[in-house]
Amino acid sequence: MTSLAEVLRTTTVRWSAAIALALLLQSAVLCGLIYWWTVRHAEASVNHRLVADCTTFAKLGPRDLDAAIDGMVAADLHRTHPAAVFAPDGHVLAGNIVALPPQLLAHTRPISVGLIRSRPPDLPPDLSRAIACPIAGGGHVVFGVDMDRLTFLRLLIGRALLLVTAPAGAIAIVFGICLSLRAQTRFRVVRRAVEDVMEGKLQRRLPVHSTIDPFDRLSSAVNAMLDRLEEAVNDLRALGDDIAHELRTPLTRLRARLERGYQDASSPEEFRAFGERALQDVDHALSMVSAILRLREIDEGARAANFTRVDIARLVQDAAELYLPSAEMRGISLQVDDSPAAYCLADHDLLMEAVCNLIDNALKFTPPGGAVCCQLRGENGVARAIRVADTGPGIRHSEREAMLRRFHRGAQHKPVAGHGIGLALVAAIVRLHGFSMRIEDAAPGCEVMIFCTAV
Amino acid sequence: MPGRRAVIYRSAGQKDLANVLLIEDDVEIAEEIALELERFGHAVITVDSGTNGLEAARRDFDVLIVDRLLPGLEGLDVIKTIRREGIRTPAIVISALGRLDDRVHGLRAGGDDYLPKPFALIELVARLEAVLRRPAETRETLLRLGPLEIDLLSRRAARSGRRLDLNPRELDLLEYFLRRPGDIVTRSMLLQDVWGYRFEPRSNVVDVHMSKLRRKVDLPDETPLFRSVRGQGYRLDQPR
Numbered sequence A: 001m002t003s004l005a006e007v008l009r010t011t012t013v014r015w016s017a018a019i020a021l022a023l024l025l026q027s028a029v030l031c032g033l034i035y036w037w038t039v040r041h042a043e044a045s046v047n048h049r050l051v052a053d054c055t056t057f058a059k060l061g062p063r064d065l066d067a068a069i070d071g072m073v074a075a076d077l078h079r080t081h082p083a084a085v086f087a088p089d090g091h092v093l094a095g096n097i098v099a100l101p102p103q104l105l106a107h108t109r110p111i112s113v114g115l116i117r118s119r120p121p122d123l124p125p126d127l128s129r130a131i132a133c134p135i136a137g138g139g140h141v142v143f144g145v146d147m148d149r150l151t152f153l154r155l156l157i158g159r160a161l162l163l164v165t166a167p168a169g170a171i172a173i174v175f176g177i178c179l180s181l182r183a184q185t186r187f188r189v190v191r192r193a194v195e196d197v198m199e200g201k202l203q204r205r206l207p208v209h210s211t212i213d214p215f216d217r218l219s220s221a222v223n224a225m226l227d228r229l230e231e232a233v234n235d236l237r238a239l240g241d242d243i244a245h246e247l248r249t250p251l252t253r254l255r256a257r258l259e260r261g262y263q264d265a266s267s268p269e270e271f272r273a274f275g276e277r278a279l280q281d282v283d284h285a286l287s288m289v290s291a292i293l294r295l296r297e298i299d300e301g302a303r304a305a306n307f308t309r310v311d312i313a314r315l316v317q318d319a320a321e322l323y324l325p326s327a328e329m330r331g332i333s334l335q336v337d338d339s340p341a342a343y344c345l346a347d348h349d350l351l352m353e354a355v356c357n358l359i360d361n362a363l364k365f366t367p368p369g370g371a372v373c374c375q376l377r378g379e380n381g382v383a384r385a386i387r388v389a390d391t392g393p394g395i396r397h398s399e400r401e402a403m404l405r406r407f408h409r410g411a412q413h414k415p416v417a418g419h420g421i422g423l424a425l426v427a428a429i430v431r432l433h434g435f436s437m438r439i440e441d442a443a444p445g446c447e448v449m450i451f452c453t454a455v
Numbered sequence B: 001m002p003g004r005r006a007v008i009y010r011s012a013g014q015k016d017l018a019n020v021l022l023i024e025d026d027v028e029i030a031e032e033i034a035l036e037l038e039r040f041g042h043a044v045i046t047v048d049s050g051t052n053g054l055e056a057a058r059r060d061f062d063v064l065i066v067d068r069l070l071p072g073l074e075g076l077d078v079i080k081t082i083r084r085e086g087i088r089t090p091a092i093v094i095s096a097l098g099r100l101d102d103r104v105h106g107l108r109a110g111g112d113d114y115l116p117k118p119f120a121l122i123e124l125v126a127r128l129e130a131v132l133r134r135p136a137e138t139r140e141t142l143l144r145l146g147p148l149e150i151d152l153l154s155r156r157a158a159r160s161g162r163r164l165d166l167n168p169r170e171l172d173l174l175e176y177f178l179r180r181p182g183d184i185v186t187r188s189m190l191l192q193d194v195w196g197y198r199f200e201p202r203s204n205v206v207d208v209h210m211s212k213l214r215r216k217v218d219l220p221d222e223t224p225l226f227r228s229v230r231g232q233g234y235r236l237d238q239p240r
Helices: A004-009 A011-058 A062-075 A147-198 A214-264 A268-299 A312-330 A348-365 A422-433 B027-039 B050-057 B075-084 B100-108 B121-136 B168-178 B187-195 B205-217
Strands: A083-086 A092-095 A111-115 A126-134 A140-146 A308-311 A333-336 A343-346 A371-379 A382-390 A436-441 A446-451 B019-023 B043-047 B063-067 B091-095 B113-116 B142-145 B148-151 B156-159 B162-164 B184-186 B226-229 B233-236
Touching: A004 A011, A011 A062, A011 A126, A011 A140, A011 A147, A062 A083, A062 A092, A111 A140, A126 A147, A140 A147, A147 A214, A214 A268, A268 A422, A308 A312, A308 A348, A312 A333, A312 A343, A312 A348, A312 A371, A312 A382, A312 B205, A343 A348, A348 A371, A348 A382, A348 A422, A348 A446, A422 A436, A422 A446, B019 B027, B019 B050, B027 B043, B027 B121, B043 B050, B050 B075, B063 B075, B063 B121, B075 B091, B091 B100, B091 B121, B100 B113, B113 B121, B121 B184, B121 B187, B121 B233, B142 B168, B148 B168, B168 B187, B168 B205, B168 B233, B184 B187, B187 B205, B205 B226
Parallel strands: A333 A371, A343 A382, B019 B043, B019 B063, B063 B091, B091 B113
Antiparallel strands: A083 A092, A083 A140, A111 A126, A126 A140, A308 A343, A371 A382, A382 A446, A436 A446, B142 B148, B148 B156, B156 B162, B184 B233, B226 B233
């Protein structure tokens, strides 16, 4: 059972907590900005109004100004907008401010200052935002706004924002927990699937819900890897079965031969003869193992680095030259078209091995008196296709694809010795080059084409 | 099987004995290899671990046969160590690891040849003789062995004055044998060195070429110069 401390230490919980914290931080920054902007805007609005009032009233004549100020003060029922007119000697001519604060005279813009009101007279100075403007005759008119309003506004906005932050925090935490649970659920599903694969259930796959989500894309990639792995394991399993099956025949023959030699041989010479034939059986089995290993080596593309520009016309002629005496010995005519040099990018040794296998196969299945024909088709010095045709029994249409798989031997080919691996080897080499191949009816006989153009 | 003794196949005076150090931990394989090499006149000392092999390899041997997977110290490490110490004794690596990458790795570690298991014992003998002879490769253009001779400049061959009608490939084959008188030459050596191919054909193409060459060199009434060696290779002998 996983303890709470361990759960809290998991990556999913940590990431979720980090996201929740980020959301909280975002709310706090947002509220701070709203607070700062609102307060700043309120102060600017007060300042603007003070400056406008002050400059407008300062332009009035002395009598009109005093009357206007007294009227304004009388109308200010809440006593939040103090105002007064001061004579050049500093005594009050009109309004409800008792004394002119000297610091006001040093500023042309509104400042925060304590103002003593005339009614009620015993109260301490009120902190106000105020401005003094000179008037005709040398006096000053003063306008103020009680700062209590601004302080209250700040308090109001602050509280409102705090009220917003609390549910935002709660939402962030709930969101974080949901996120964590969801992530943990997905990881749990993946872990179970991986555990199943580890137990040998190679067909198990991870769930994929969408093609855009990165997690689903990762799951798709893992599934593709599992597909490849399953294919490789099945291939390996099939290879093992094939080898066991194919080796059983030579081993049974070998056993029978040794047994017969052991029981029947009456002289060292006879025993030696049995021994020699047994050695041939062993060599046959070993050559099959070598061929299978070679097939694997080519399939794994271990030699892909040796690609060079190869003259395919020359290669086909060289391969035919190797088999010419064998063809003569069997009474088969081996013909090679004398083509001009034609090149393509290939691994010389591997392609030679492929062409040799095709000629070898063609010779094996062509009866005496028949013919095997090797051709290169090229254009302007570029090799297009290699063709090896024979006048043997041919390969049935239904069997042509199967012939490219290892150990498959056509119905017409059973009486001829071989491993059933030659064409599979050619197909593997063709695949490694990115070329393609086709088995056709040569009427009579069979023709195999290797197309030297990358698919 | 203690007490088994090699039947000597090699005729006396054909070749000097080679001192062979065999480093192989599988006792039965080691015994078979040693018996086969002794049959061909070589003296074999066998050790069964990498560490003992390294110690022994520092002594005076003509050739080393080293298995790759050994207890104590890996075969390739043995070769790398002696090469670092400046010991140039030719070494043949034998191993069950037979992929191309493994072979390249073995040769890069300082091996002179690489023979994947399973192999025919005669193949090992042939490779060993080839490795031993390697530094003495002659650059002569007129090669002779008993009644046989080849003029490599005029590309002509003759036996006891009888002109041999050989095609270019047969001439190359004969030259290969004349440069290795008395040595066993296997099919894979011919395919690799004369044709330059590194794959095993699925049929007996090399044998067919050899049989044509032999028919031209050894007429029915002449002493055969070519010999088949246990179905795996050939040897060109000087007639006694």
